[in-house]
Amino acid sequence: MKTRIHNLLAQVATETFEKLAxxxxxxDTEQGEVPPQAVSRVAVTFRGPxxxxxxxxxxxxxxxxxxxxxxxxxxxxxVTLEQQCDALKETxxxxxxxxxxxxGGSQAIFEIDAPRMLAEGEPDxxxxxxxxxxxxxxxxxxTCCDVLLFVxxxxxxxxxxx
Amino acid sequence: MAVNLLIVxxxxxxxxxxxxxxxxxxxKVGEIHQAANGQEGLEQLGNHWIDLVLVDINMPVMNxxxxxxxxxxxxxxxxxxxxxxxxxxxxxxxxxLLGQGVKFIHKPFSPELFRDTVKTLIGEGVINEDxxx
Numbered sequence: 001m002k003t004r005i006h007n008l009l010a011q012v013a014t015e016t017f018e019k020l021a022x023x024x025x026x027x028d029t030e031q032g033e034v035p036p037q038a039v040s041r042v043a044v045t046f047r048g049p050x051x052x053x054x055x056x057x058x059x060x061x062x063x064x065x066x067x068x069x070x071x072x073x074x075x076x077x078x079v080t081l082e083q084q085c086d087a088l089k090e091t092x093x094x095x096x097x098x099x100x101x102x103x104g105g106s107q108a109i110f111e112i113d114a115p116r117m118l119a120e121g122e123p124d125x126x127x128x129x130x131x132x133x134x135x136x137x138x139x140x141x142x143t144c145c146d147v148l149l150f151v152x153x154x155x156x157x158x159x160x161x162x
Numbered sequence: 163m164a165v166n167l168l169i170v171x172x173x174x175x176x177x178x179x180x181x182x183x184x185x186x187x188x189x190k191v192g193e194i195h196q197a198a199n200g201q202e203g204l205e206q207l208g209n210h211w212i213d214l215v216l217v218d219i220n221m222p223v224m225n226x227x228x229x230x231x232x233x234x235x236x237x238x239x240x241x242x243x244x245x246x247x248x249x250x251x252x253x254x255x256x257x258x259l260l261g262q263g264v265k266f267i268h269k270p271f272s273p274e275l276f277r278d279t280v281k282t283l284i285g286e287g288v289i290n291e292d293x294x295x
Contacts, residue, residue: 016270020269020270070175070178071178071179072179082174087175089173090173093173093220093249094249094269094270097269098251098269100251101251101252102251106251106253107254108252110251110252114172114222
């Protein structure tokens, strides 16, 4: 089950970066700590057959390109910080919205909260979802990106609560 | 005939993406109005002539399902064509929306899908056929 969820997480995340933001993304087999880089973090909380949150840690240097591509702009310098954060939040929203039915099945109904940028110093994991079920390490345009899925307990094979 | 659009999504970047994609799809676009949630969307519908509504589902203040419900209860708005543009994956929710006569486009989307969906919903007369998406 964990391998299946990891593969789904990596597949949905890479497809979203490519289709939504026209950024080349691939699974990075390197493990361990993220190389030293400033990262922006966005989290989406959801509830349904299982609850949890999806977290993206993306290199800050990639944010202007992410937003410019989504806006169809050639000039990254014209993209505001607010647009950069909005682009990352929408990316997280699309990854989460596409991932959950693949895990829980098309009959499952999930309530997905608005994505939220995490403040500096705020921990990756929320108190109610302390353990990352799966982490997909991606290389997005040669920068490192982690996509983490936290859930509130073990999952059964059918995607429900174990 | 140019089509006046209302784009309802809580993400300003997504609203811009949708507007750009619609333009690329070949749709003859008139005015484009925007709203960040269903409540603002209903206000825009009260203030402008809108031919086509593109609306997300998950939004703060008022979500897309409630906005559509209120539109369907209003004789002046119930026949306005609606396309839901969302990441929603629940077949039950999607079937419920389709049952109300709305079309559904899943994010992420392509200009071709927009063009084909608009054609199905409001006819080919609003599409520039010589413009390739």
